[in-house]
Amino acid sequence: MxxxxxxxxxxxxxxxxxxxxxxxxxxxxxxxxxxxxxxxxxxxxxxxxxxxxxxxxxxNSFSNSNGTFHANYCTFNPIDKWLEVIEENKKLYERLLQSEREKVEILKSKG
Incomplete structure (x- = not known):
């Protein structure tokens, strides 16, 4: 002003x-x-x-297929959810890595 x-x-x-x-x-x-x-x-x-x-x-600017979504009624912390997804991805990666190690061991034992 x-x-x-x-x-x-x-x-x-x-x-x-x-x-x-x-x-x-x-x-x-x-x-x-x-x-x-x-x-x-x-x-x-x-x-x-x-x-x-x-x-x-x-x-009421946010809406979804179920009607109006009020941002102030959020029942979870988005950052916590994001961290959960990161942890889940780490676990999936570790399982994939273990599976690859097992494949290598199987190939070594056959060869």
Whole structure:
């Protein structure tokens, strides 16, 4: 927002502005333009209403063939699952390696 308001604005100055109870009308207009919102939206802002509004959002953007999938209902740790797969791959590799060793021994004993 400091960039939008101009060169003489900094993050510190924005923080001071945020802590003000009353903002001059000309400055309010500049802030509203920088945020791309109507001045009335800032004048009538209610923090509790905004929190309530955003807490009502549900992200239903994930879906599968069984309907809606909610990412916050994940019952497993994906990293743990990934580590399990790695361990399973190691075991499969060891069994394959043992099988190859046995084949070599059989070929040596026949030859």
């Amino acid at each position: 400091a960039i939008e308001l101009g060169d003489d604005w900094s993050q510190k100055r924005i923080s001071l502005l945020e802590s003000k109870e009353v903002i001059e009308p000309e400055l309010l207009s500049k802030v509203a333009n920088a945020l791309k919102v109507p001045e009335e939206a800032i004048k009538n802002f209610d923090e509790q209403a905004a929190v309530t509004y955003f807490n009502t959002f549900n992200d």
